[in-house]
Amino acid sequence: MTLPQNTTNSDKSHSRFHPWLKIFLYIGLIAVIIGVAYRFYGVFSSTSEHSHYVVEQPVAATIVKKSHLPVILTELGTVVPISNVTVQTRISGYLQQVFFTEGQLVKKNDLLALIDPRPSEALKAQYEGNLKADTALLQQAKLDNKRYQTLLKQNSIAPMTAQDQQYKVAQLEGQVKTDQALIKQQELNLIYCHIRAPVDGRIGIRQVDAGNYITEGQSGGLATLTQMTPMSVIFTLPENQLGIVLEALKNKKELTVEAWNTDNTTKLATGKTSVIDSQIDTSTGTVRLRAIFENKNWELFPNQFVNAHLLVKVIKDALILPNNAIQTGPNGSFVYVIQKDSTVKIQTIKTGYNDGEHTVITAGLVENEKIVTDGIDTLHEGSKVIIPENTQSSE
Structure with a gap:
């Protein structure tokens, strides 16, 4: 019976100190966590500060140079x-022959096609006959008029008869001129029957074949002649x-x-x-x-x-930069200029003509300054940069 009583007393003693032990353990654990957190915070702060001021950012750069820039x-x-001519006929008739091939190069006045000339030749012969007859009548009327004028001076003929003869001469003279004009018209038609190239050029696809009846001003003409x-x-x-x-x-x-x-x-x-x-x-x-x-x-x-x-x-001796070097901010255009200590400085500039690849710098830069062209996104005033080998632009 004694053993159970001793066990019970021991348990009561252990339970009396157990809550305090837990409190001490919790306090120690919290202290350890705070210490570890402080340690990591110090390391992170040191690393962040070091990266902000020490790490060099790789960039590409170019040198500001003077050059001649064409304004295009x-x-x-x-x-x-x-010259782009639709070859047309100037007279109606049957297309008798075509002398060109499609795509051929022709010279001015080369014969391209022939319209049947026989109707014009027949009319010309007819008008020539009329001219010969009217010319004979005119000559006879002139002789009669000369004789009537002599008789009129001798008072051997009525004045009205002599005057009528003068009118007849004038009428026949008009008829002769009409015959001559009709002959010239047929001569011109005979020329129009021979369709010739109006200019030097290359002739296109033929629109009409030989044997067809074509008319003056026909749509599409014979072909198109283009000066090359x-x-x-x-x-x-x-x-x-x-x-x-x-x-x-x-x-x-x-x-x-x-x-x-x-x-x-x-x-x-x-x-x-x-x-x-x-x-x-x-x-x-x-x-x-x-x-x-x-x-x-x-x-x-x-x-x-x-x-x-x-x-x-051509803009001569202009300061030029590639367009990718130029940035735009609240105060206008600016660039990052690399200093001797490898830090960058923001420099406001004024720009001129832009050809799509290069821009003329009218103010803000001088020759031989080194300008960042790539790797700009993470830069700010005072950033430290490094230019890797084979990345500096030669522009």
Whole structure:
């Protein structure tokens, strides 16, 4: 009976101290957690501070240099032949012969087709016969008129008879002139029966075959004759750019124009322009220009779409930067200038002409300054930078 009583007393003693032990254990655990947290906070703060001020950010850079920058205006244009003629007949008749082949190059006045000339030849012969008869009548009337005038002076004929003879002579003279005009008309028709090339060029697909009856002003004509050399390109220019082009034409009679393909990847030909349309199209706010190209090898084809690159002028000794170096902020355009200590400084600049790849710097920079072109997103005033090898731009 004693053993159970001792066990019970021991349990009571243990239970009396157990709550205090738990409290001490909790306090110790909290102290350990606070210490570990403080340790990690100190390490993190030190690492963050070190990264903010010490870590160098890799960037690409370029040197500000002076260069000649051409001012080029790029506009969409269309290849338009200087001469594009629909070959028409000027007389109605049966198409007797066709002397050209489709796609053939022809010279001005080359014979292209023949319309049956026999009706015109027959009419010409008829009018020549009429002319001969009327000429004989006129000669006889003139002789009679001369005799009547002599008799009139001798008072041997009535004045009215002599005057009637004079009218007859005038009438026959008019008839002779009419006959002569009719003969010339048929001669002209015989010329029209021979259809000739009005200009040098390349003839297109034939619209009418030999044996058909064709009429004057027939729709589509015989074929289309297109002048291939030289060739022109018509392109439009926005009205707000017209001033610099007119100013350039005051100094130079002609401006250089390059024709590029629609993707702007291949130059097709180089030509000149000096022709500006006489008015602005109010519906589009543009004005048309025509550029002339030699087109010896047919680089340009009628109705082809091209990009016209108009060289207006060349800006000499300009400070230029690639466009990716220039940023825009609340105060306007700015760049990151790399200092001697490898930190960057924000520099506000003023810009001029932009050709799509480079921009002229008119104020804010000097030659040979080093400017960040890539890796800009994480930079701020005073950032430390490093330029890895083979990343510095040569522009």
